[in-house]
Amino acid sequence: MDSLNSIININATMKNTNQIERALVGALASEGDFAFPVISEILTSEMFTDDFAKATWDAAALIYAEQNTIDAYTIPSVVSAMTGIDAGTCYDEMLECQENLPADRSVEKLVSWCRVIAEAHATRLIAQAGTELASEKGNVNERLAAASKVVSDATSLLDTKSTVVDASEMMKRTLAAIQGAVNKDGKIGVQSGLTELDETLAGFKAGELIILAARPAMGKTALALTIAEHVAVENKVPVLVFSLEMGADQLGMRVLSMRSKISMGKLRVGDVNEGDACKLSDAADDISESPLTIDEAASITMPKIIARAKKWRQSIGDGDAIIFIDYLTLIQDSGRKGANKAELVGEISRGLKQLARELKVPVICLSQLNRELEKRQDKRPMMSDLRDSGSIEQDADVILFLYRDEVYNKMSPDAGTAELNIGKQRSGSIGTVRIAYIATQTKFVNLTSSTSGPTIKTYRD
Numbered sequence: 001m002d003s004l005n006s007i008i009n010i011n012a013t014m015k016n017t018n019q020i021e022r023a024l025v026g027a028l029a030s031e032g033d034f035a036f037p038v039i040s041e042i043l044t045s046e047m048f049t050d051d052f053a054k055a056t057w058d059a060a061a062l063i064y065a066e067q068n069t070i071d072a073y074t075i076p077s078v079v080s081a082m083t084g085i086d087a088g089t090c091y092d093e094m095l096e097c098q099e100n101l102p103a104d105r106s107v108e109k110l111v112s113w114c115r116v117i118a119e120a121h122a123t124r125l126i127a128q129a130g131t132e133l134a135s136e137k138g139n140v141n142e143r144l145a146a147a148s149k150v151v152s153d154a155t156s157l158l159d160t161k162s163t164v165v166d167a168s169e170m171m172k173r174t175l176a177a178i179q180g181a182v183n184k185d186g187k188i189g190v191q192s193g194l195t196e197l198d199e200t201l202a203g204f205k206a207g208e209l210i211i212l213a214a215r216p217a218m219g220k221t222a223l224a225l226t227i228a229e230h231v232a233v234e235n236k237v238p239v240l241v242f243s244l245e246m247g248a249d250q251l252g253m254r255v256l257s258m259r260s261k262i263s264m265g266k267l268r269v270g271d272v273n274e275g276d277a278c279k280l281s282d283a284a285d286d287i288s289e290s291p292l293t294i295d296e297a298a299s300i301t302m303p304k305i306i307a308r309a310k311k312w313r314q315s316i317g318d319g320d321a322i323i324f325i326d327y328l329t330l331i332q333d334s335g336r337k338g339a340n341k342a343e344l345v346g347e348i349s350r351g352l353k354q355l356a357r358e359l360k361v362p363v364i365c366l367s368q369l370n371r372e373l374e375k376r377q378d379k380r381p382m383m384s385d386l387r388d389s390g391s392i393e394q395d396a397d398v399i400l401f402l403y404r405d406e407v408y409n410k411m412s413p414d415a416g417t418a419e420l421n422i423g424k425q426r427s428g429s430i431g432t433v434r435i436a437y438i439a440t441q442t443k444f445v446n447l448t449s450s451t452s453g454p455t456i457k458t459y460r461d
Helices: 004-009 014-040 051-065 075-083 087-099 107-134 140-157 167-183 195-201 220-234 248-260 264-269 274-288 302-316 341-359 371-375 389-395
Strands: 209-214 239-243 292-295 322-326 363-368 398-403 417-425 431-438 443-445
Touching: 014 051, 014 075, 014 087, 014 107, 051 075, 051 087, 075 087, 195 417, 195 431, 209 220, 209 341, 220 239, 220 248, 220 274, 220 292, 220 322, 220 363, 220 443, 239 248, 239 302, 248 264, 248 274, 248 292, 302 341, 322 341, 341 363, 341 389
Parallel strands: 209 363, 209 398, 239 292, 239 322, 322 363
Antiparallel strands: 398 417, 417 431, 431 443
């Protein structure tokens, strides 16, 4: 039998992963109680290609679940019951695998064998994806989405980093976070520029999924761009905006109006005087030099969002950053047949939360609200107004509802202001923040002393 070391050194081509699988059978036979917990952190049953190795693994998993000893004496009878293989034959074959084991059976060696098998399995999945992509079954978008999901699943299989954190490490991270907050005067997250909101949320924090929801015409995109402009242009923090509803030219017009403080109406018709031209030039320079990136794809799936966001993250490196998505229900499904709308929204919200955690950035996703609220006397939104809200409520760390009374009541005494209702905050208070709205620039700002002052009503979940 070839040396296992030489097999691993050439990264185990498809034909010799079989030998490594049988080496793991030997490890289970000789010291299963030690080997199984190590192996099970990386491998699953479907990763084995050798039938006997797979049967042995399944038997070991069953024995382990029943908290019995895993060895060459307990495995054969379980394999026999599961497959019909003679227990004596199974015992003899396990001994053969055990005899061919190298002396080094450390945790590190077991892990290296498992990684070879996991890589071979991932390679098979990717090859399968290529075959499905080349087939003529289904439309191109469905095949691309299915292939992309397979590749994503294959990639996740190779992530063997431990997710277990002991109390000592947990306290180390917690104290570091507190010290970081002290160093930043409590501004631990990405700051929106809206003072009362930042004080209530302590900024948008890495790993958080924030849902910004409202009915049409309330100003969801305007608020998102207000925050994005402040973060990227004022604070020089990288921003990625997935704009599924507007092109980059439309967004550019809005951001330029915000920065220059020249009305959108004047910019659209080119009503620009000499003074305006200077303001526009300065504002355009500020925006051009900022780390603001727009992805204007009108049709995009979650796998594409994930891939592009990862590429962007790699390009900017570590540190503060933020992602905006405008908006949730415009994200295309990934071609999974038979799924209803609620299930698809659930997949998207979970994907966005996982993306936020993996890239260590806050993700702000805009969402529409059900039109049923239009039938109520008080049209201020609540959690139940979120479309297909179950998964969104569960996955989101923060849920913000935007409401402007003047949209429904033209004579409203609150014209020119907006309520930002914090409907959920996983790690803090909820309540309402009042901000001002400058309609000519489609921009939100802090309320000034000349306007009715901001009020926050906070209370605990």
